[in-house]
Amino acid sequence: MLFRFVVETLCQISKSDFQEPVMKSIISGLHLKFAEKTWNETFQLVRRCMDKPKDESKPCQPLARSLERLQEVVTVSSMNTMRSRLEMIAKQQGMGFHITEATCYLTADLFYLEVVLLPCGGAKEVKVAPHGGFPVPSESLLQPLRSKHFAEFSGKLAGLYTQYNIPGDNESKLKLFASLQCLGKDLQQISHLQRLPKDSDPQADMINNGRIGCLIAGKEDSPMKIQFFIPPTDGMKTSDLQMTDTEMVVQAAQVTVGASDVTHMLQMASVIPQPPQLDAHGYPVFLTLSEAPHEALPACFLLKLQPAIPMMLSFVKKLSHITDVAIPDVDLQWAPLPKLLMRRSRANSNGETLDEQDIIFTVPLPGGVMHSYILPGDAWEVPALRGTVVDSVPFTHPARVPALLDLLRHQCAINTLLRSCITSQCAGTDSACDLHFEVLPESETSFSVTFHRPDADSLAVLLVNVSGLHQITCTLFGAGIGDASLDEYLSTVMKRFMSIPVTLRTLYSKLEKITPAPLSPSRPATTEAENDHSAPSSTAVNDTNGALTTLSQSAAVPECSFSVSGSSVDKSELSELLPEINTSPAVNPYPFDPVGVYSHWMTNSGQLSELI
Incomplete structure (x- = not known):
């Protein structure tokens, strides 16, 4: 009789969803009718009945939820109440309790x-x-x-x-658990190998430049984790830029195993011979899986990305090429890369859209300067530039991890630069911005920023090539601009701060100082245009990805040309900015098919009229 009343009462409480007036009424009635019974006795009675239901395939969910809610409001002040709470938590996690x-x-x-x-x-x-x-x-x-x-x-x-x-039956779970432990020991050996530091900050150097990043060894109560990318934190801080959306998040990956539809060979012992032998690049010489103890199992190792990374189609294909393991595309949703980055920035849903595709972002900078950035939707809709959010990367051998991390860092570098001009602050009709910029894709690893020059009534274009995390080059194009040292200076600023707004603010301060001067011979195309205004000339521009594109320049070039004051950027200023960065030309480690550069600036007559 008591149990039936308790069950009916608890089910009523659950159905009422614990609305306060109803709950008070039912609890009061229960208390008055069974005042001589303690709550602990009631809990024990309900638990005993729940452990032996009439139909085990259909547990009494309302009763279970009611018991959970009652326990949440009861103060844990005895061993019995703590046991009850731990038992409830264990069952919620699908674990046993003894x-x-x-x-x-x-x-x-x-x-x-x-x-x-x-x-x-x-x-x-x-x-x-x-x-x-x-x-x-x-x-x-x-x-x-x-x-x-x-x-x-x-x-x-x-x-x-x-x-x-770990997926599988008990035997498979034990084998996969042992294989995961062998993988962890090999990764620790790789992380302990000596290397030359590239960054003055030891922690940032280990994360961004370590062969496998900063390895956090797994413990009994925490998984193995690899930290492999962190944006620059020296110099100008995020708070100084007032960019609340650009969080200094350390990109990491949890090392674990996952089920696979295909059987893979996984190591059951170390694949690094002892003592380790290093190759020409400083990496250990690995044994193949056929040369070491292994098991064929329906699973593979996983790098679970924390947080997940928006990646372009070409990068996703390169991941599979490195590992020889296909990334399942069942749940992948493809969209232009900027849209994926917008979704992952905070409060991005408040943006004002133009033609339902273009969003203008405002970026406040120190000194009260306000930039606005637009990323045209049509330009980023190119199939080759579409991306998806990747949350895990499968692999089968520890030798693949360094190359995977380098590729992930490459994508993170591109994302960080684009995110620097994607904020939650979107321009409205009453927004007053000092400077306006348009960001357009040029290839899978390069983009351009078009803006109005402060020194002349014409446009200029900054081409940014991102061939890798440390291989970022900037090239400035515009009528009369011809100083290679300025390109080197801008590249150094971009690599140090990983910020488009900071780099463009630096560029503006340089352009405001320019004075009429003879044109530097480093840009012969502009000189030819000055000498012959009636015939357009062509200049071959070779981007870092090997794409050779011919630019036809308009005859309407101004009579006078300009160069940076002093004709070059002071080398001491460049070395003081970032002495540890190597500013030598970069080589793209991930070549792909050439993509035309500046095609959207060309007119029907083949002229580059927008730059003039």
Whole structure:
């Protein structure tokens, strides 16, 4: 009789979704009718009945939810109430639960949690034991329990369960778990190899330049993680730029395993011979999987990206080419790269759109200067420039990891530059911006920024080639602009700050200082145009990707030409800006088919009239 009333009452509470007036009425009625019964007795009665349902395939969900909600509002002040709370959390995670005197065990296939309780209901100790291993104390799980922050504890337990949630039957799980441990040991060996530093900041140098980034070794209560990209943090800070959307997020990847529709050979021992032998690039010489103990399993290793990375189609194909493992495209949704970056920036849904495609972003800079940037939707809709958000990268051999990380860094560099002019602040009809810029794609790894020159009534174009994380070059085009040292200076600024607005502000300050002067011989095309105004001339412009494009220049070039004051950028100024950066020409490690440059600026007559 008591149980039936309790069940009916709890189900009513669940159906009412705990509306306060209804809940108070039902709880009061229950309390008055069974005042001599304690809540603990009621909980125990309900749990006993839930453990033996009439139909095990259909558990009483309303009853379970009601019990969970009741336990959430009951103060944990005894060992029994703490046991009840831990049991509920274990069942929510799909784990088993057992009790031995003052110790609770939360169990899964490949690990278990050992929680030692105090008589008052507090937690004395929490240990994690992997399969076949000894229990190890876990401070990260102990603190939430001691503070009675059960939601935080449940979240950490969910992450731990995911870490050990290896697909397959019991035999396959054990083999995959052993294979993952072998992979981790090989990655640690690679990370310990000596190399020359490239950055003055040791932590940033390890993350951005390490063979496998900054490796955080896995523990019993935390997975192995690789940090492989972080934007520059020296010099001008994000707070100085007032760019609230550009967060200094460290890009990382969790190393784990995942199920696969295809059987792959995975290592069951180290594939690095001892002692390690290094190749010409400083990497260890690896054994092939056929030369080392291995198992054929329906799974593969995974780099779970944290956060996921928007990647262009060509980069996704290169990932598969490096690993020989196809990236499943079932759930991939393709869209222009800027749109993917907009979605991942905060509060991007408030943007004002033009023709439902173009969004104008405003970027505030120090000194009250306001830039506006537009990324035309039509220009970025080219199929080759469409991208998708990649959340995991499959692979089967540790030798593939360095090349994968280099490619991911390359995409992160492109994304960081484009994100620097994509903010949550969008220009409205009453927005007053000092300078306006148009960002257009030129190839898969290059884009251009068109703007009005401060020194002349004409346009100029800054071409940005991103051949890799440390291989970024800037080339300035415009009537009468012909100073190679300025290009070198802008490239250095771009590499240091990884920001389009900062680089363009620097460029504007340089252009404002220019004075009429003889044209530098480094740009012969403009000189030819000055000598012969009646006939257009052609200039061959070779971008860093090897795309050779002929530019036909209009005859309407002004009589006078300009160069930067002093005819060149001071080399000492360049070296002081960033002495550790190598400004030598970059080589693209990922060649692809040539893409025409500046085709959207050409008129029907073949003239580059927009630049004049």
